Amino acid sequence: MNSLTAALEFVESVNNEETPDGISKRIAELGQSFGFTSFCLAAIPEAGASFDGSIMLSGWRAEWQQRYLDRDYVQNDPIVAKARTASRPFLWSSIARDRDLTSDEQQVLSEARNFEMYDGVCVPVRGLHGYQGMLTFGGPEVRLNEREISVLHLVGIYASNKVRELVGSSTTRPRHRLTPRELECLKWAAAGKTSWEISQILNISQHTADWYLASAARKLHASNRTHAVAEGFRFGLIR
Known part of the structure; x- marks a missing residue:
C-alpha cells in the first residue's frame, strides 16, 4: 500500500463528510482494509479521571465499551498508559515486551481478547495546549510495515483534528502563510x-x-x- 495514496484517499473521503458519524464510517473502512475489526478515537483523560466523555468516535462492540466504562478499565489499561508518553504509534503486543504488566493490566488485555481484539496498534495524538488523544485499532492479528504504520499515524492526527473541528474544539487556522x-x-x-x-x-x-x-x-x-x-x-x- 502506498502511504501517500492511502493518506490522500482517506483525507479526500473525510473532507466530504460533514458529521462525526461520517468520519467514523471512514475510519472503520480504513481499519478493515488493514485487517482490524474495531477502533476507538478518544481524548486521553487525566490519571484517575473517567473515560466516559473522552470517547469521540467508537468502533468498539457495544458490550465491550459498556464493560470498559462500567469497570473503569481506563485506570489499568496499559495501552492508555503508554499513549500518555509515546510520540509514535506502537503495537499492543509491544507493551508486554517493554515491561512487566500488573495483574489488573493483564486482565484488561485478556478481556479485550474475548472480543476478538488479540492485538492492535495505538496512535498517540498530540495537540496544542497539552491536548492528548489517541486512535487505537484492534483485531485478530497485526501485520504492518513501517509505511502502513506511518499512514495510520497521519490518519489518527487528521481524524482527531477533523472531529474536534466539527464539534468546535479546534478552528485555529494558520496565521502565517507558508512560503x-x-x-x-x-x-x-x-x-x-x-x-x-x-x-x-x-x-x-x-x-x-x-x-x-x-x-x-x-x-x-x-x-x-x-x-x-x-x-x-x-x-x-x-x-
Missing part, C-alpha cells in the same frame, strides 16, 4: 521523504530542509513533522 519552499518541503515529507532525500531533490542542505520543515510546523501550530503534514492536509495545502 513556497516550506510548502514544497512539506509536500515531499507527506510523500514519505526524509530530510536528506528532500535536500537531494531540492538541491539544498539537509539542515536547510530541516529548517523549512520546522518553520512550516510552527506556522501550522504542529507539534512535530507528522502533525504538520496532517495539518497541511486539513487546511488543503497538500492535495
Whole structure:
C-alpha cells in the first residue's frame, strides 16, 4: 500500500463528510482494509479521571465499551498508559515486551481478547495546549510495515483534528502563510521523504530542509513533522 495514496484517499473521503458519524464510517473502512475489526478515537483523560466523555468516535462492540466504562478499565489499561508518553504509534503486543504488566493490566488485555481484539496498534495524538488523544485499532492479528504504520499515524492526527473541528474544539487556522519552499518541503515529507532525500531533490542542505520543515510546523501550530503534514492536509495545502 502506498502511504501517500492511502493518506490522500482517506483525507479526500473525510473532507466530504460533514458529521462525526461520517468520519467514523471512514475510519472503520480504513481499519478493515488493514485487517482490524474495531477502533476507538478518544481524548486521553487525566490519571484517575473517567473515560466516559473522552470517547469521540467508537468502533468498539457495544458490550465491550459498556464493560470498559462500567469497570473503569481506563485506570489499568496499559495501552492508555503508554499513549500518555509515546510520540509514535506502537503495537499492543509491544507493551508486554517493554515491561512487566500488573495483574489488573493483564486482565484488561485478556478481556479485550474475548472480543476478538488479540492485538492492535495505538496512535498517540498530540495537540496544542497539552491536548492528548489517541486512535487505537484492534483485531485478530497485526501485520504492518513501517509505511502502513506511518499512514495510520497521519490518519489518527487528521481524524482527531477533523472531529474536534466539527464539534468546535479546534478552528485555529494558520496565521502565517507558508512560503513556497516550506510548502514544497512539506509536500515531499507527506510523500514519505526524509530530510536528506528532500535536500537531494531540492538541491539544498539537509539542515536547510530541516529548517523549512520546522518553520512550516510552527506556522501550522504542529507539534512535530507528522502533525504538520496532517495539518497541511486539513487546511488543503497538500492535495
